[in-house]
Amino acid sequence: KNQVEQSPQSLIILEGKNCTLQCNYTVSPFSNLRWYKQDTGRGPVSLTIMTFSENTKSNGRYTATLDADTKQSSLHITASQLSDSASYICVVSGGPNFGNEKLTFGTGTRLTIIP
Amino acid sequence: KAGVTQTPRYLIKTRGQQVTLSCSPISGHRSVSWYQQTPGQGLQFLFEYFSETQRNKGNFPGRFSGRQFSNSRSEMNVSTLELGDSALYLCASSLEGSGRNTIYFGEGSWLTVV
Numbered sequence: 001k002n003q004v005e006q007s008p009q010s011l012i013i014l015e016g017k018n019c020t021l022q023c024n025y026t027v028s029p030f031s032n033l034r035w036y037k038q039d040t041g042r043g044p045v046s047l048t049i050m051t052f053s054e055n056t057k058s059n060g061r062y063t064a065t066l067d068a069d070t071k072q073s074s075l076h077i078t079a080s081q082l083s084d085s086a087s088y089i090c091v092v093s094g095g096p097n098f099g100n101e102k103l104t105f106g107t108g109t110r111l112t113i114i115p
Numbered sequence: 116k117a118g119v120t121q122t123p124r125y126l127i128k129t130r131g132q133q134v135t136l137s138c139s140p141i142s143g144h145r146s147v148s149w150y151q152q153t154p155g156q157g158l159q160f161l162f163e164y165f166s167e168t169q170r171n172k173g174n175f176p177g178r179f180s181g182r183q184f185s186n187s188r189s190e191m192n193v194s195t196l197e198l199g200d201s202a203l204y205l206c207a208s209s210l211e212g213s214g215r216n217t218i219y220f221g222e223g224s225w226l227t228v229v
Contacts (some may be wrong), residue, residue: 018133031214043119043205044158089158093214101214102171109155 002027004092012112017080019052021109022092023073030095031101035064035075038087038108047075047088077111085113117142121206127227133194136224140187140208146170147189148213149181152223154202161204163213164189165210168210196228 006024008077025033027032032051036044048057048064050073061078077084090106120139128134148163148171164183167217181191186207188209193200203225207218 034219037218041203042208043223046217046219049217060184101212103160103213103218105158105160 001102002092002095002102004090006088006106006109008088009107010110010112012114013080015080015082015115016114019077019080019111021075021077021088021090021111023075023092023106024103024111025071025073025090025092025106027071027092027094027104029095030068030071033064033066033073034091034093035062035073036089036091038089044089050101080113081112082113082115083112087111119206119208121204121221121224123224124222125227127226127229128196129149129229130196132196132200132224133192133198135190135192136204136206136226138189138191138206138208138221140189140206141154141219143218144208145181145212146189146209146212146218147187147217148207148209149189149191150205150207151175152205153201158205161191165212193226198228201226201228 007022010065034049035047050066063076064075087106087108093101121166122137149158149161163171167183178194183189203223205223207215207220209218
């Protein structure tokens with residue numbers, strides 16, 4: 001069964017500090033992996049999308065890594081800001097048919113930045 | 116370029132009623148997908164439409180249905196509402212399909228069933 005697991009479930013850090021969120025998946029065959037940021041009560045916003053051949057991708061202070069061999073991804077946030085407080089959702093696309101891939105969602109990591 | 120627009124933003128219904136939610140995708144996007152989000156379950160896939168045809172369907176009862184029009188706008192309907200249907204309903208659009216392309220979400224429709 002395709003699954004996406006994220007850790008930790010929640011995280012609290014001081015403003016200005018760095019943090020790393022983890023995503024492990026069992027989706028096969030794999031097509032791509034996305035990270036989304038969702039502010040409370042708002043729709044998710046895309047941060048990055050990575051295919052099999054991409055190991056790292058950055059979007060400002062957000063850097064995502066992908067290890068397709070171990071089926072792991074991480075999202076690193078540098079110099080956190082209060083506006084980074086949100087839920088971060090890992091989404092994996094894949095299987096069963098080429099051209100008709102499906103998305104599997106993680107349950108998210110709730111990040112809180114405190115001043 | 117306008118984003119994905121969902122209406123209404125908030126609504127309250129009573130058990131047994133039905134509800135219709137609307138979604139206008141980003142101009143040029145032909146794929147529209149719908150998701151239910153609850154605190155305990157996270158994002159759950161409902162269905163995806165592409166060029167007026169349902170391409171994929173999640174594991175929801177037949178009370179949940181949708182359709183897509185020739186202009187790519189989409190609606191979803193929930194009949195015989197239950198308390199457990201209270202959730203944030205999100206619509207997302209993409210160029211050719213949610214599995215291949217980045218999907219862009221709307222702000223969602225908050226449904227409360229009392």
